Amino acid sequence: MRAISGLWRWRHNPLRRGTDLAEAWVCLTTLLLILFAAPLTGALVGAAAQDTLQRSVREQHRQRHPVTAQVIRRLERTALGADPETGARDTRTRVLAGWTAPDGTRHRGALAAQLRDPGRGDEFRIWTDTHGRLAPRPLDPATATTHAVLAGIGATIVAAALMETARRLVLWRMLRLRYARWDQAWDRAGPDWGRTGTGS
Structure with missing residues (x-):
């Protein structure tokens, strides 16, 4: 929600910088990925684990x-x-x-x-x-299904955590670039700032 309100706030604001809008888009994209891509990843991992575990169950019951x-x-x-x-x-x-x-x-x-x-x-x-x-x-089918569900939930959590970590790294990098630009601007204005006779 913060990402959506951020996009709305910077839409027609005259003080908006390009980086402000970029940050809001990064947040919104991450939110959408966490809501949709992370659960999809978990579902795919859970389905793959279920298939593998049920095959193992059948094999164990055949051999034991x-x-x-x-x-x-x-x-x-x-x-x-x-x-x-x-x-x-x-x-x-x-x-x-x-x-x-x-x-x-x-x-x-x-x-x-x-x-x-x-x-x-x-x-x-x-x-x-x-x-x-x-x-x-031998492993029973219900236990195998429980393990597959837990694998899917774990994959969802890990995917969401990775996406949030990526968002934080991107925003941290953008903030560092912004500070670097501010330092360059201050360096350009610095020699004359505050001196008498320089018009400031």
Whole structure:
């Protein structure tokens, strides 16, 4: 709004300098870019991130499989740190477990089981690749969409900040040029200014 009022104020003002009008146009252009170009940038980045993340989700779900593991014996109880989603401490029990891979091979190994009091024969779910190697849980589509939205919002903010930084740099440069012109004008008038007999 300041840019628009600046343009209106300098429209027919006899004291208007070329730099005043240029400053007002720079401000108005930046405002329009922040209102329209920054959100468009965010939308494009968000759409690209969504496409990439959803492709990754499909790939992970194709390569990783849920498998039922069976407790052979309990090993120890260990604190694994805070759960990133709930913030609560995630205490799991380490067990020796066996499982059958999607390709039919049998596996066994030490795992952290989400069981309160595991006993021999208890079952719990794990994720593996096709050959039975342990794998992280695949990303779900809703989480991927959330990440894409956050990427779009971040890109919008960064684009707007860059545009505002560019506006400030341009105005700073214009102000420096204006001061340089004033110094040159004072240098031309300076030798005679204020002396008796010079007509001032």
